[in-house]
Amino acid sequence: MTRKPSLSSLSINAGAPTPKDGSPFRHGPEFASTFHLSGDVDPEAYQYGRFGQPTWTSLETGLREMEGGDTVIFPSGMSAASAILTSLVKPGDTILLPNDGYAPVRYYAEQYLVKFGVKLKTIATQDIDDFSFENIDIALLETPSNPMLNTFDITKAAQKLHQHGGLLAIDNTTLTFLGQQPLSLGADISMSADTKAVNGHSDVVFGHVSTKDKALSDKIREWRKYSGNIPGPMETWLVHRSLATLDVRLQRMCDTALLLAQELSQHEKVVSVRYPGLESDPSYFIAKQQQTLFGFIISFELANKTVADKFLKACELVYEATSFGGVHSMAERRARWGTDNIPEGVIRFSVGCERAEDLIRDVKAALSKL
Ligand SMILES: Cc1ncc(COP(=O)(O)O)c(C=O)c1O
Known part of the structure:
Protein backbone atom coordinates (compact mmCIF):
# COMPACT_ATOMS: atom_id res chain seq x y z
CA MET A 1 0.00 0.00 0.00
CA THR A 2 1.67 3.26 -1.09
CA ARG A 3 -0.79 5.73 0.40
CA LYS A 4 -0.99 6.01 4.18
CA PRO A 5 -4.40 4.75 5.41
CA SER A 6 -6.84 7.32 6.78
CA LEU A 7 -6.94 8.10 10.50
CA SER A 8 -10.30 6.32 10.55
CA SER A 9 -8.71 3.06 9.41
CA LEU A 10 -5.68 3.56 11.64
CA SER A 11 -7.94 4.10 14.68
CA ILE A 12 -8.93 0.42 14.60
CA ASN A 13 -5.50 -0.86 15.62
CA ALA A 14 -3.93 2.30 17.07
CA GLY A 15 -1.77 1.44 20.07
CA ALA A 16 -2.40 -2.31 19.72
CA PRO A 17 0.59 -4.68 19.76
CA THR A 18 2.13 -5.76 16.44
CA PRO A 19 0.52 -9.14 15.68
CA LYS A 20 2.76 -12.13 16.45
CA ASP A 21 2.01 -15.82 15.92
CA GLY A 22 0.39 -17.20 19.03
CA SER A 23 -0.17 -13.78 20.63
CA PRO A 24 -3.50 -12.06 21.18
CA PHE A 25 -4.41 -8.97 19.15
CA ARG A 26 -5.04 -7.03 22.34
CA HIS A 27 -3.58 -7.16 25.81
CA GLY A 28 -5.94 -7.04 28.77
CA PRO A 29 -5.70 -4.37 31.49
CA GLU A 30 -2.52 -4.62 33.56
CA PHE A 31 -3.23 -4.26 37.29
CA ALA A 32 -0.12 -3.16 39.16
CA SER A 33 0.55 -0.63 41.91
CA THR A 34 4.29 -1.29 41.72
CA PHE A 35 6.83 -3.12 39.56
CA HIS A 36 9.93 -5.14 40.32
CA LEU A 37 12.74 -2.56 40.36
CA SER A 38 16.18 -3.61 41.57
CA GLY A 39 19.36 -1.57 42.02
CA ASP A 40 19.69 1.91 40.54
CA VAL A 41 16.45 3.31 39.12
CA ASP A 42 16.10 2.67 35.38
CA PRO A 43 14.32 5.78 34.01
CA GLU A 44 12.91 3.73 31.09
CA ALA A 45 11.39 1.01 33.31
CA TYR A 46 7.96 0.97 34.90
CA GLN A 47 8.61 1.84 38.54
CA TYR A 48 5.41 2.66 40.41
CA GLY A 49 1.74 2.72 39.37
CA ARG A 50 1.32 6.50 39.76
CA PHE A 51 4.29 7.24 37.47
CA GLY A 52 3.35 5.07 34.50
CA GLN A 53 2.15 1.60 33.57
CA PRO A 54 1.72 -0.56 30.43
CA THR A 55 -2.05 -0.12 29.88
CA TRP A 56 -1.55 3.67 29.92
CA THR A 57 1.33 3.34 27.46
CA SER A 58 -0.81 1.37 24.98
CA LEU A 59 -3.63 3.92 24.97
CA GLU A 60 -1.25 6.91 24.94
CA THR A 61 0.53 5.37 21.94
CA GLY A 62 -2.79 4.98 20.12
CA LEU A 63 -3.98 8.49 20.95
CA ARG A 64 -0.60 9.97 19.95
CA GLU A 65 -1.12 8.48 16.49
CA MET A 66 -4.66 9.89 16.36
CA GLU A 67 -3.86 13.40 17.63
CA GLY A 68 -0.42 13.84 16.06
CA GLY A 69 1.20 14.73 19.39
CA ASP A 70 2.47 13.29 22.66
CA THR A 71 -0.55 12.31 24.75
CA VAL A 72 -1.15 12.21 28.51
CA ILE A 73 -4.28 10.42 29.75
CA PHE A 74 -6.40 11.50 32.73
CA PRO A 75 -9.24 10.09 34.86
CA SER A 76 -11.74 12.68 33.54
CA GLY A 77 -12.15 15.50 31.06
CA MET A 78 -12.06 17.95 33.97
CA SER A 79 -8.70 16.60 35.16
CA ALA A 80 -7.38 17.02 31.60
CA ALA A 81 -8.62 20.65 31.57
CA SER A 82 -7.29 21.37 35.05
CA ALA A 83 -3.93 19.80 34.13
CA ILE A 84 -3.58 22.35 31.30
CA LEU A 85 -4.72 25.31 33.37
CA THR A 86 -2.73 24.41 36.49
CA SER A 87 0.55 23.10 35.11
CA LEU A 88 1.10 25.70 32.37
CA VAL A 89 -0.01 28.86 34.17
CA LYS A 90 1.80 31.03 36.74
CA PRO A 91 0.56 33.86 39.00
CA GLY A 92 -0.02 37.03 36.97
CA ASP A 93 -0.84 35.12 33.77
CA THR A 94 -4.18 35.67 32.01
CA ILE A 95 -6.35 32.75 30.98
CA LEU A 96 -9.05 33.10 28.32
CA LEU A 97 -12.11 30.81 28.55
CA PRO A 98 -15.38 30.79 26.58
CA ASN A 99 -18.38 32.22 28.44
CA ASP A 100 -20.59 29.81 26.48
CA GLY A 101 -18.46 26.67 26.86
CA TYR A 102 -18.52 23.85 29.40
CA ALA A 103 -19.29 25.77 32.61
CA PRO A 104 -17.31 23.68 35.17
CA VAL A 105 -14.03 24.70 33.48
CA ARG A 106 -14.87 28.37 34.25
CA TYR A 107 -15.87 27.39 37.77
CA TYR A 108 -12.53 25.61 38.30
CA ALA A 109 -10.60 28.67 37.13
CA GLU A 110 -12.68 31.04 39.29
CA GLN A 111 -12.43 28.88 42.44
CA TYR A 112 -8.93 27.46 42.27
CA LEU A 113 -6.77 29.68 40.05
CA VAL A 114 -7.91 33.27 40.55
CA LYS A 115 -7.06 33.10 44.28
CA PHE A 116 -3.46 32.24 43.36
CA GLY A 117 -3.09 35.39 41.26
CA VAL A 118 -4.16 34.10 37.85
CA LYS A 119 -6.34 36.50 35.86
CA LEU A 120 -9.42 35.19 34.09
CA LYS A 121 -11.00 36.67 30.98
CA THR A 122 -14.02 35.20 29.19
CA ILE A 123 -15.34 35.61 25.67
CA ALA A 124 -18.34 34.47 23.61
CA THR A 125 -17.20 31.86 21.07
CA GLN A 126 -18.82 33.80 18.23
CA ASP A 127 -16.58 36.81 19.03
CA ILE A 128 -13.28 34.89 18.96
CA ASP A 129 -12.56 35.42 15.23
CA ASP A 130 -12.46 39.21 15.84
CA PHE A 131 -10.53 39.07 19.12
CA SER A 132 -6.92 40.32 19.25
CA PHE A 133 -5.66 37.91 22.00
CA GLU A 134 -3.34 40.63 23.31
CA ASN A 135 -2.10 39.86 26.84
CA ILE A 136 -3.59 36.35 26.83
CA ASP A 137 -1.11 33.74 28.05
CA ILE A 138 -3.26 30.69 27.49
CA ALA A 139 -6.66 30.27 25.86
CA LEU A 140 -8.63 27.06 26.43
CA LEU A 141 -11.49 27.25 23.91
CA GLU A 142 -14.14 24.99 22.41
CA THR A 143 -15.18 24.70 18.77
CA PRO A 144 -17.96 23.71 18.27
CA SER A 145 -18.84 24.92 21.76
CA ASN A 146 -20.97 22.97 24.21
CA PRO A 147 -23.96 23.43 24.28
CA MET A 148 -24.77 25.93 21.49
CA LEU A 149 -22.26 24.70 18.86
CA ASN A 150 -20.66 28.01 17.95
CA THR A 151 -17.39 27.80 16.03
CA PHE A 152 -14.26 29.87 15.39
CA ASP A 153 -11.23 29.57 13.13
CA ILE A 154 -8.54 27.62 15.04
CA THR A 155 -5.67 28.53 12.67
CA LYS A 156 -6.42 32.25 12.85
CA ALA A 157 -6.69 32.18 16.66
CA ALA A 158 -3.41 30.23 16.99
CA GLN A 159 -1.57 32.71 14.74
CA LYS A 160 -2.78 35.69 16.77
CA LEU A 161 -1.89 34.06 20.09
CA HIS A 162 1.56 33.05 18.87
CA GLN A 163 2.31 36.65 17.84
CA HIS A 164 1.97 37.55 21.53
CA GLY A 165 3.71 34.45 22.87
CA GLY A 166 0.45 32.86 24.07
CA LEU A 167 -0.73 29.26 23.82
CA LEU A 168 -3.92 27.91 22.27
CA ALA A 169 -5.55 24.81 23.76
CA ILE A 170 -8.65 23.35 22.12
CA ASP A 171 -11.23 21.32 23.99
CA ASN A 172 -12.14 18.96 21.13
CA THR A 173 -14.72 16.92 23.06
CA THR A 174 -17.72 17.64 20.82
CA LEU A 175 -15.98 16.25 17.70
CA THR A 176 -12.99 14.07 18.75
CA PHE A 177 -9.75 13.79 16.75
CA LEU A 178 -11.65 11.99 13.95
CA GLY A 179 -13.87 15.04 13.49
CA GLN A 180 -11.23 17.77 13.86
CA GLN A 181 -7.44 17.87 14.24
CA PRO A 182 -6.58 20.89 16.42
CA LEU A 183 -2.79 20.27 16.36
CA SER A 184 -2.66 20.16 12.53
CA LEU A 185 -4.73 23.35 12.45
CA GLY A 186 -2.08 25.12 14.54
CA ALA A 187 -3.26 24.76 18.14
CA ASP A 188 -0.59 24.01 20.75
CA ILE A 189 -2.75 21.61 22.74
CA SER A 190 -5.72 19.37 22.00
CA MET A 191 -7.76 17.99 24.89
CA SER A 192 -10.83 15.84 25.16
CA ALA A 193 -13.32 14.49 27.65
CA ASP A 194 -13.16 10.88 26.43
CA THR A 195 -16.11 10.21 28.72
CA LYS A 196 -18.14 11.27 25.69
CA ALA A 197 -17.77 9.85 22.15
CA VAL A 198 -14.25 8.41 22.44
CA ASN A 199 -15.36 5.90 25.08
CA GLY A 200 -18.93 6.19 23.84
CA HIS A 201 -20.69 3.62 26.02
CA SER A 202 -21.65 5.80 29.02
CA ASP A 203 -19.65 3.57 31.38
CA VAL A 204 -16.32 5.40 31.86
CA VAL A 205 -15.21 8.92 32.86
CA PHE A 206 -11.89 9.77 31.15
CA GLY A 207 -9.81 12.43 29.39
CA HIS A 208 -6.57 13.18 27.59
CA VAL A 209 -4.27 16.05 26.60
CA SER A 210 -2.06 16.02 23.45
CA THR A 211 0.64 18.35 22.21
CA LYS A 212 3.52 18.35 19.72
CA ASP A 213 5.62 20.38 22.20
CA LYS A 214 7.65 18.05 24.40
CA ALA A 215 8.28 20.77 27.01
CA LEU A 216 4.50 21.15 27.46
CA SER A 217 3.77 17.43 27.65
CA ASP A 218 6.58 17.00 30.18
CA LYS A 219 4.94 19.62 32.43
CA ILE A 220 1.49 18.05 32.00
CA ARG A 221 2.81 14.54 32.70
CA GLU A 222 4.66 15.79 35.76
CA TRP A 223 1.46 17.43 37.05
CA ARG A 224 -0.32 14.08 36.73
CA LYS A 225 2.46 12.34 38.66
CA TYR A 226 2.53 14.81 41.55
CA SER A 227 -1.18 15.68 41.75
CA GLY A 228 -2.02 11.97 41.60
CA ASN A 229 -4.74 12.52 38.98
CA ILE A 230 -4.26 9.10 37.44
CA PRO A 231 -6.65 6.85 35.51
CA GLY A 232 -7.23 3.24 36.55
CA PRO A 233 -6.10 0.41 34.25
CA MET A 234 -9.63 -0.93 33.74
CA GLU A 235 -10.97 2.43 32.57
CA THR A 236 -7.90 2.94 30.39
CA TRP A 237 -8.40 -0.43 28.76
CA LEU A 238 -12.12 0.20 28.17
CA VAL A 239 -11.38 3.51 26.42
CA HIS A 240 -8.74 1.79 24.27
CA ARG A 241 -11.19 -0.95 23.37
CA SER A 242 -13.76 1.68 22.37
CA LEU A 243 -11.27 3.49 20.12
CA ALA A 244 -11.52 0.64 17.60
CA THR A 245 -15.22 1.37 16.96
C1 LIG B 1 -16.71 20.19 26.36
C2 LIG B 1 -16.44 19.45 27.63
N1 LIG B 1 -15.23 19.54 28.21
C3 LIG B 1 -14.95 18.92 29.36
C4 LIG B 1 -15.90 18.15 30.01
C5 LIG B 1 -15.56 17.48 31.30
O1 LIG B 1 -15.44 16.09 31.16
P1 LIG B 1 -15.66 15.07 32.36
O2 LIG B 1 -17.10 15.08 32.70
O3 LIG B 1 -15.14 13.78 31.82
O4 LIG B 1 -14.83 15.54 33.51
C6 LIG B 1 -17.16 18.02 29.46
C7 LIG B 1 -18.20 17.22 30.12
O5 LIG B 1 -19.38 17.28 29.79
C8 LIG B 1 -17.45 18.69 28.25
O6 LIG B 1 -18.66 18.64 27.67
Missing part, protein backbone atom coordinates in the same frame (compact mmCIF):
# COMPACT_ATOMS: atom_id res chain seq x y z
CA LEU A 246 -15.11 5.17 17.25
CA ASP A 247 -15.06 5.76 13.51
CA VAL A 248 -18.02 3.52 12.72
CA ARG A 249 -20.02 4.97 15.63
CA LEU A 250 -19.26 8.55 14.60
CA GLN A 251 -20.19 7.93 10.98
CA ARG A 252 -23.62 6.60 11.96
CA MET A 253 -24.18 9.29 14.62
CA CYS A 254 -23.18 12.22 12.41
CA ASP A 255 -25.11 10.97 9.34
CA THR A 256 -28.25 10.61 11.46
CA ALA A 257 -27.67 13.97 13.16
CA LEU A 258 -27.76 15.78 9.82
CA LEU A 259 -31.02 14.06 8.83
CA LEU A 260 -32.57 14.78 12.22
CA ALA A 261 -31.42 18.42 12.18
CA GLN A 262 -33.02 18.86 8.74
CA GLU A 263 -36.31 17.42 10.04
CA LEU A 264 -36.21 19.58 13.15
CA SER A 265 -35.47 22.75 11.21
CA GLN A 266 -38.68 22.26 9.21
CA HIS A 267 -40.89 21.33 12.16
CA GLU A 268 -43.57 23.79 13.26
CA LYS A 269 -43.08 23.01 16.99
CA VAL A 270 -39.35 23.82 16.88
CA VAL A 271 -38.43 27.47 17.48
CA SER A 272 -34.84 27.21 16.21
CA VAL A 273 -32.13 24.62 15.53
CA ARG A 274 -28.34 24.77 15.88
CA TYR A 275 -26.37 22.14 13.96
CA PRO A 276 -23.10 23.05 12.22
CA GLY A 277 -23.99 20.79 9.26
CA LEU A 278 -27.01 22.86 8.24
CA GLU A 279 -26.05 25.33 5.50
CA SER A 280 -28.17 27.97 7.21
CA ASP A 281 -26.33 27.58 10.54
CA PRO A 282 -23.91 30.38 11.61
CA SER A 283 -21.27 27.67 12.31
CA TYR A 284 -21.52 26.04 8.86
CA PHE A 285 -18.82 28.02 7.04
CA ILE A 286 -16.07 27.35 9.58
CA ALA A 287 -17.25 23.80 10.30
CA LYS A 288 -16.98 22.98 6.60
CA GLN A 289 -13.47 24.34 6.33
CA GLN A 290 -11.87 22.92 9.50
CA GLN A 291 -13.93 19.89 10.54
CA THR A 292 -14.06 16.47 8.90
CA LEU A 293 -17.42 15.72 10.57
CA PHE A 294 -20.31 18.05 11.44
CA GLY A 295 -20.85 16.28 14.75
CA PHE A 296 -23.58 14.35 16.52
CA ILE A 297 -24.97 17.08 18.82
CA ILE A 298 -27.99 19.17 17.88
CA SER A 299 -29.24 22.01 20.09
CA PHE A 300 -32.80 23.08 19.40
CA GLU A 301 -35.29 25.30 21.12
CA LEU A 302 -38.85 24.44 22.05
CA ALA A 303 -41.43 26.98 23.21
CA ASN A 304 -40.61 26.89 26.95
CA LYS A 305 -39.59 24.73 29.91
CA THR A 306 -42.91 22.87 30.14
CA VAL A 307 -42.99 22.00 26.45
CA ALA A 308 -39.34 20.90 26.49
CA ASP A 309 -39.88 18.66 29.54
CA LYS A 310 -42.98 17.18 27.89
CA PHE A 311 -40.97 16.42 24.74
CA LEU A 312 -38.27 14.60 26.71
CA LYS A 313 -40.86 12.47 28.52
CA ALA A 314 -42.62 11.64 25.23
CA CYS A 315 -39.50 10.24 23.51
CA GLU A 316 -39.20 6.47 23.75
CA LEU A 317 -35.80 5.84 22.17
CA VAL A 318 -34.03 8.82 23.71
CA TYR A 319 -32.72 8.72 27.30
CA GLU A 320 -32.83 11.87 29.40
CA ALA A 321 -29.27 12.37 30.65
CA THR A 322 -26.59 15.01 31.02
CA SER A 323 -23.93 13.73 28.69
CA PHE A 324 -23.34 13.13 25.00
CA GLY A 325 -21.47 10.90 22.60
CA GLY A 326 -22.93 7.57 23.72
CA VAL A 327 -24.14 4.74 21.50
CA HIS A 328 -27.66 5.51 22.75
CA SER A 329 -29.30 8.83 21.96
CA MET A 330 -29.68 11.11 24.95
CA ALA A 331 -31.04 14.58 25.51
CA GLU A 332 -31.62 17.10 28.23
CA ARG A 333 -33.14 20.49 28.84
CA ARG A 334 -29.82 22.16 29.27
CA ALA A 335 -31.02 25.22 31.24
CA ARG A 336 -32.02 22.93 34.13
CA TRP A 337 -28.45 23.32 35.48
CA GLY A 338 -28.62 27.10 35.62
CA THR A 339 -25.01 27.37 34.39
CA ASP A 340 -25.56 28.33 30.76
CA ASN A 341 -27.01 31.58 29.49
CA ILE A 342 -29.59 29.93 27.20
CA PRO A 343 -33.40 29.88 26.85
CA GLU A 344 -35.34 27.51 29.16
CA GLY A 345 -36.68 25.48 26.23
CA VAL A 346 -33.29 24.50 24.70
CA ILE A 347 -32.74 20.75 24.27
CA ARG A 348 -29.19 19.49 23.80
CA PHE A 349 -29.65 16.30 21.82
CA SER A 350 -26.87 13.75 21.38
CA VAL A 351 -27.60 11.45 18.46
CA GLY A 352 -26.67 7.82 19.06
CA CYS A 353 -26.30 4.73 16.87
CA GLU A 354 -29.98 3.81 16.52
CA ARG A 355 -31.24 3.50 12.92
CA ALA A 356 -31.97 6.99 11.59
CA GLU A 357 -35.52 6.12 10.54
CA ASP A 358 -36.39 4.81 14.04
CA LEU A 359 -34.92 7.80 15.81
CA ILE A 360 -36.52 10.38 13.53
CA ARG A 361 -39.89 8.62 13.83
CA ASP A 362 -39.55 8.66 17.64
CA VAL A 363 -38.64 12.36 17.77
CA LYS A 364 -41.43 13.34 15.38
CA ALA A 365 -43.95 11.31 17.38
CA ALA A 366 -42.83 13.08 20.58
CA LEU A 367 -43.10 16.51 18.89
CA SER A 368 -46.59 15.68 17.66
CA LYS A 369 -47.72 15.21 21.28
CA LEU A 370 -46.76 18.78 22.27
